[in-house]
Amino acid sequence: MDNHQKRNLTFLTIGLIFMLSGIEYAVILPTIWRYLQILEAPPYFLGLGLSAFSLSALVTGPLFGIWSDRSKTTKSIVLFSNVFEIVGNFMYFIGYSKWLLLCSRIVAGVGAGAGSSIFGFLTRSTQPEERAGIFAAIMAGRQAGLLVGPAFNLFLRLCDFKLGPFVVNKYTSPGIFMCLLWVLLQFVVLAMYWDVPPVSCEGGATMMEMKQEEVEEEVPLMGSDEEPVHTYRALNSDQLETSTSSDMQPVHRASDPFRNFSASREFLREEVVVVLTAQFITLFNQTALETMVTPLTQRHFNFGELGNSLMYSLCGVEVILGFFFVRWLSRKVADRAVLAAGLVICCTACIWCLIFLCNPRGGYGWELSAFIIGVFLQLLGLPFVAVSQVSLFSKVTAEKTQGFSQGVRRSVGGLATILGPLWAGGLTNNLYIMLGMMLALLLMITVMTALSYDRLTEPRAVQSAQSSDSGG
Secondary structure: OOHHHHHHHHHHHHHHHHHHHHHHHHHHHHHHHHHHHHOOOOOHHHHHHHHHHHHHHHHHHHHHHHHHHHHOOOHHHHHHHHHHHHHHHHHHHHOOOHHHHHHHHHHHHHHHOOHHHHHHHHHHOOOHHHHHHHHHHHHHHHHHHHHHHHHHHHHHOOOOEEEOOEEEOOOOHHHHHHHHHHHHHHHHHHHHOOOOOOOOOHHHOOOOOOOOOOOOOOOOOOOOOOOOEEEEOOOOHHHHHHHHHHHHOHHHHHHOOOOOOOHHHHHOOHHHHHHHHHHHHHHHHHHHHHHHHHHHHHHHHOOOHHHHHHHHHHHHHHHHHHHHHHHHHOOOOOHHHHHHHHHHHHHHHHHHHHHHOOOOOOOHHHHHHHHHHHHHHHHHHHHHHHHHHHHHHHHHOOOOOHHHHHHHHHHHHHHHHHHHHHHHHOOOOOHHHHHHHHHHHHHHHHHHHHHOHHHOOOOOOEEEEOOHHHOO
16 A cells, blocks of 8 residues: 555544544533533533533643654554543543533543644645645534534434443433444554655655744754755855754754744744634634524524524535535635635624624514524635634644644634633623624734735745755
8 A cells, every 4th residue: 555545544534533523522512411400510510511621622732742743653642542532431421420521521622632733744744735625624524523413413312221330311322422433433543544754845855844933044844864955045144054053953953843942933923823813713703603603593583402403404514515615715726815715704794793683673584584694604704714724824833843833723722612602601692792802803813814914825945955866
């Protein structure tokens, strides 16, 4: 089996991992509130349970990223992290007390932290021009899980039997079901996941990158210890010594990706700050809307479980189609253009909701139509922003520390998924304030994107790769 086949099977396995994360969310979320009530948990435990998963993933993401950057492998990390998913979901199945249920979500969240290693691997294993398409397909996998998850609930809610000393009912069955799925995934990872070598540029040159720092210092990233890549650019006198030193010691630098690494120099650059801000605002607004939608449909349209399930299914279909449209679009236009288009759509959607949903007028049909258009526009912009900011982030940060960088990015997103529901939860009856803040955030990141548009691209480098037979 050649590297191309291994690469495709590995990407398929990664898609399955993200799909299972979507299924887990979809089968646990509908029943966790009632499950906590049975365990005599106070109402605030629902927020704790939902936030605990994101919190542990937020903390462990950068740690898994550092591990993958130093080891240059991800298969062992994925296998290790999946153990936490298995144990966490089994703890959820046992139940017993509200504290055990809370701990189960914390443990399962540790497993989700490996996503940073996976995105780092995808960055090293893809060419920049194909990266957005790959990321879009992987993200669509999670949305597919969110879409098919409710279908599993149809038979899980019928469970009513004992498995040894444990009771299997519609509240505990999601735990054992997901535990079994993660166990099966372990065998899939063992059989179909390979730590394929990083892709190389055309003409046999190894991948390199050049990132602009405060003093515009250049550090060539080596994909091979034998074949160096020379880059040419203008250097002033105070940069000459640094450049020469980095060229003369490529092997030593490649052995330790965090040698001379500076978090402030890496993450406080203009383009990185813009992309991380886009990540935070996108997920903050998305989770705030998810929190707001169900109370809104109940208050204005009397939607029950069936109506909400149908709505979420249609939303899932739209988002999946959106991701595949962005996958196609990313081959035609630059990531920054996709990001700008997505922000414009999101701003339009937020303005629409402010005008027509905060103080609805007209009959039932007009209110429902205005609501459908608002949700459609919100979901339409989501894939544009989500895919483009992940792809851009992988291009404006160092490839050699990509696992840690992706961990930081996902931690920023995790913080947003914690704060978003907290913000929206107390403002479901004050939509002007809630949506007004969301629009203000969107306008802020839109202005930031416009001002930094020229910097939102992969740093350019002129490469001169020596042929393999020249011996360096």
